[in-house]
Amino acid sequence: MKVLELKNVHKVYNTTQVEVHAVNSVTLDFDQGEFAAIVGPSGSGKTTLLNMIGGLDKPSQGQILVNGTDLTRLKSSELIDFRLYNIGFVFQSYNLIPVLTAKENVEFIMNLQKWPREKRDRRTRELLEAVGLADRMNSRPAQMSGGQQQRVAVARALASKPKFILADEPTANLDTRSTENLLDIMETLNKNENMTFIFATHDPRVMKKAHRVITLEDGKVIEDRKKQ
Amino acid sequence: MITKTAWKNVWRNKVRSFVVIASVAVGIFAGTFSVAVMEGAIAQRLDDALNHEVAHIQITHAGFRANNDLTCLLEDAGEMAEKIRSLEEVEAVSYRLVVTGMANTASKSSGIIINGIDAEREKQVLGLDKILKKGSGSYLEKEASGNRAYIGEDLAKNLNIIRFTLTDAIVDSLMAKGVPAETAEKLQPLAGSRFRNEKSFRKKMESVFTREEQKKYGPLISEISRSFRKNARLALTFVDYHNYHTGGMFRINGLYDLTNNMFESTQVFVHYDDLARLTGIPPGQGHLIMVRLIDVDQTEPVTSQLKELFPGTEVMNWKQIQPDLAMMEGMARMMYGFFMVIILAALAFGIVNTMLMVVLERTKELGMLAAIGMNKKRVFRMILTESVFLSGVGGVFGMIISKIVISLTARQGINLSGYKEGFEAMGFTSHIYPHIGNDFFILVTILIILTGILAAIYPALKALKLDPADALRTE
Numbered sequence: 001m002k003v004l005e006l007k008n009v010h011k012v013y014n015t016t017q018v019e020v021h022a023v024n025s026v027t028l029d030f031d032q033g034e035f036a037a038i039v040g041p042s043g044s045g046k047t048t049l050l051n052m053i054g055g056l057d058k059p060s061q062g063q064i065l066v067n068g069t070d071l072t073r074l075k076s077s078e079l080i081d082f083r084l085y086n087i088g089f090v091f092q093s094y095n096l097i098p099v100l101t102a103k104e105n106v107e108f109i110m111n112l113q114k115w116p117r118e119k120r121d122r123r124t125r126e127l128l129e130a131v132g133l134a135d136r137m138n139s140r141p142a143q144m145s146g147g148q149q150q151r152v153a154v155a156r157a158l159a160s161k162p163k164f165i166l167a168d169e170p171t172a173n174l175d176t177r178s179t180e181n182l183l184d185i186m187e188t189l190n191k192n193e194n195m196t197f198i199f200a201t202h203d204p205r206v207m208k209k210a211h212r213v214i215t216l217e218d219g220k221v222i223e224d225r226k227k228q
Numbered sequence: 229m230i231t232k233t234a235w236k237n238v239w240r241n242k243v244r245s246f247v248v249i250a251s252v253a254v255g256i257f258a259g260t261f262s263v264a265v266m267e268g269a270i271a272q273r274l275d276d277a278l279n280h281e282v283a284h285i286q287i288t289h290a291g292f293r294a295n296n297d298l299t300c301l302l303e304d305a306g307e308m309a310e311k312i313r314s315l316e317e318v319e320a321v322s323y324r325l326v327v328t329g330m331a332n333t334a335s336k337s338s339g340i341i342i343n344g345i346d347a348e349r350e351k352q353v354l355g356l357d358k359i360l361k362k363g364s365g366s367y368l369e370k371e372a373s374g375n376r377a378y379i380g381e382d383l384a385k386n387l388n389i390i391r392f393t394l395t396d397a398i399v400d401s402l403m404a405k406g407v408p409a410e411t412a413e414k415l416q417p418l419a420g421s422r423f424r425n426e427k428s429f430r431k432k433m434e435s436v437f438t439r440e441e442q443k444k445y446g447p448l449i450s451e452i453s454r455s456f457r458k459n460a461r462l463a464l465t466f467v468d469y470h471n472y473h474t475g476g477m478f479r480i481n482g483l484y485d486l487t488n489n490m491f492e493s494t495q496v497f498v499h500y501d502d503l504a505r506l507t508g509i510p511p512g513q514g515h516l517i518m519v520r521l522i523d524v525d526q527t528e529p530v531t532s533q534l535k536e537l538f539p540g541t542e543v544m545n546w547k548q549i550q551p552d553l554a555m556m557e558g559m560a561r562m563m564y565g566f567f568m569v570i571i572l573a574a575l576a577f578g579i580v581n582t583m584l585m586v587v588l589e590r591t592k593e594l595g596m597l598a599a600i601g602m603n604k605k606r607v608f609r610m611i612l613t614e615s616v617f618l619s620g621v622g623g624v625f626g627m628i629i630s631k632i633v634i635s636l637t638a639r640q641g642i643n644l645s646g647y648k649e650g651f652e653a654m655g656f657t658s659h660i661y662p663h664i665g666n667d668f669f670i671l672v673t674i675l676i677i678l679t680g681i682l683a684a685i686y687p688a689l690k691a692l693k694l695d696p697a698d699a700l701r702t703e
Binding site: 051054056057077080081083084085087088089091093095097098099100104107108109111112156157 | 229232233236237239240592593596597598599600601602603604606696697700
């Protein structure tokens with residue numbers, strides 16, 4: 001089942017002198033449960049593409065369909081609600097709320113979705129256990145390592161069971177051990193929860209783990225390779 | 229969750245939040261305490277005016293106030309008073325003769341209003357006995373023989389009835405009241421001196437004491453050195469009912485002390501019978517009926533009732549007789565509110581500045597919140613709540629401090645006797661007992677919350693304008 005479809009997506013930035021095609025005629029689709037990496041050198045359009053998939057940016061042309069809903073037709077307020085219920089985000093610099101504990105950060109989205117307390121507590125515990133941080137529930141981000149913070153961020157992204165998770169350079173600030181640990185956890189969650197993960201990365205360790213690698217260059221897909 | 233996060237956000241930068249909270253607390257305290265002092269002064273002024281000067285309602289002959297004519301009499305004042313007394317809202321009633329005249333001593337004279345009163349009845353209506361100056365004699369007692377007068381301390385000063393005498397005992401008593409020996413002893417060479425009036429006494433004091441000593445101990449020295457000649461005599465002159473000049477010698481029974489200098493220096497009280505005899509007005513008649521109500525809030529309805537009951541007379545309540553007092557009472561609350569609004573408006577700029585810094589510092593975080601699906605309404609609410617917490621915590625501290633300081637100062641009062649003359653010239657006491665009602669704290673609480681909300685609007689709108697993708701890119 002296709003969870004995400006990109007049809008002839010363009011993104012053009014108009015600078016004063018020239019038009020820059022950050023994303024150029026990209027057509028892709030993703031099935032439920034994929035573990036895919038969008039790779040390419042700096043400036044190849046990975047983050048722009050990811051922002052458009054996440055509804056943070058609008059394409060200049062083309063369609064982005066999430067479970068049949070065309071994101072390009074949604075108003076900005078509708079997009080916010082759409083993101084809340086359908087898309088999970090993992091950022092390069094973790095972006096946890098520093099004044100909240102790991103538990104509070106994970107249940108933040110569930111709170112926004114007004115989940116009942118009991119259900120919320122159960123899901124939070126389940127996720128923190130899955131990322132190996134059940135014992136750090138009451139720790140604040142500043143009391144945790146980068147790897148631990150990113151695991152909390154993954155748990156947060158998964159909390160409300162989105163359609164897919166977008167992870168922009170999630171391992172860029174992590175050491176090898178933390179990276180491997182994080183990727184193992186994500187892979188397990190991908191398998192156990194059939195969760196779709198789409199990474200934007202140039203980290204070879206992520207590429208190695210990914211089941212599908214899409215290579216971008218100058219905004220164009222030059223290779224879309226599925227591993228067996 | 230948003231409320232909890234906003235609360236935790238307040239304490240992210242403890243020093244900055246503390247500065248804002250402290251400034252709000254100090255502002256609220258300063259405003260509330262100033263209002264309490266003003267309210268205390270106004271309450272005392274109203275209390276003096278209603279309980280010792282004008283009562284709640286006055287009734288006169290229709291032409292009396294306009295013409296100040298002695299012949300404009302309420303011929304059945306006694307019966308009217310009885311009728312009024314029977315109303316259930318009324319606590320006490322008295323009627324008076326009111327004559328304009330002159331008070332003369334050997335060295336001075338002064339224009340006055342002579343009130344012929346029933347001493348016992350007036351006790352109930354205006355509590356004139358309660359304002360007797362300690363050690364100055366007594367209120368108009370019935371058993372005293374001859375014409376007796378009860379006059380204000382200021383009139384006594386104006387007529388040189390109060391003199392200033394320095395004795396060794398006064399030096400000792402000054403030291404006992406905390407005046408340093410070296411200051412008090414400067415009066416020793418002057419022991420036995422008498423001064424005819426305050427002006428000459430002051431002049432002497434200025435030559436003896438430094439300016440600092442004058443300022444600090446002057447009022448106390450002046451108070452202690454005053455001597456009043458008991459049974460001093462006073463010639464009161466006026467015209468009688470038949471328009472002939474007449475008058476009589478009156479012994480001063482006692483002095484009264486009010487905060488209103490004007491009242492003190494013009495109103496003289498004598499026995500009704502003495503004034504009736506001297507003016508030739510038959511008993512039972514009066515110029516003025518004074519009414520005291522059980523509840524001051526009943527003033528308006530009872531005024532209307534009395535107007536219906538006694539057509540052809542002039543019935544006026546205290547608000548009409550002293551519109552300045554009515555305005556003071558009516559406008560005071562509005563002025564206090566306005567005063568607090570000005571203070572809070574100034575504080576709001578500080579909060580706006582802090583909240584703008586908050587938005588600037590958390591650009592990336594706000595971008596992340598928008599990205600994960602926190603809608604604009606919630607972001608707006610979070611920033612508003614944070615701002616309300618900032619102002620609210622400061623406000624709560626400010627109100628607690630105010631409450632403590634007001635209750636502490638209300639016990640002893642604030643003594644501003646250095647400015648006594650200025651205060652009393654305006655009818656206010658220089659010894660103020662700060663007072664504030666709990667309803668004022670409700671008003672302040674509402675204003676604090678409003679300040680927090682208004683101060684957050686601009687920063688919150690800035691936050692809403694952030695583009696999540698751009699905000700996430702900031703470092």
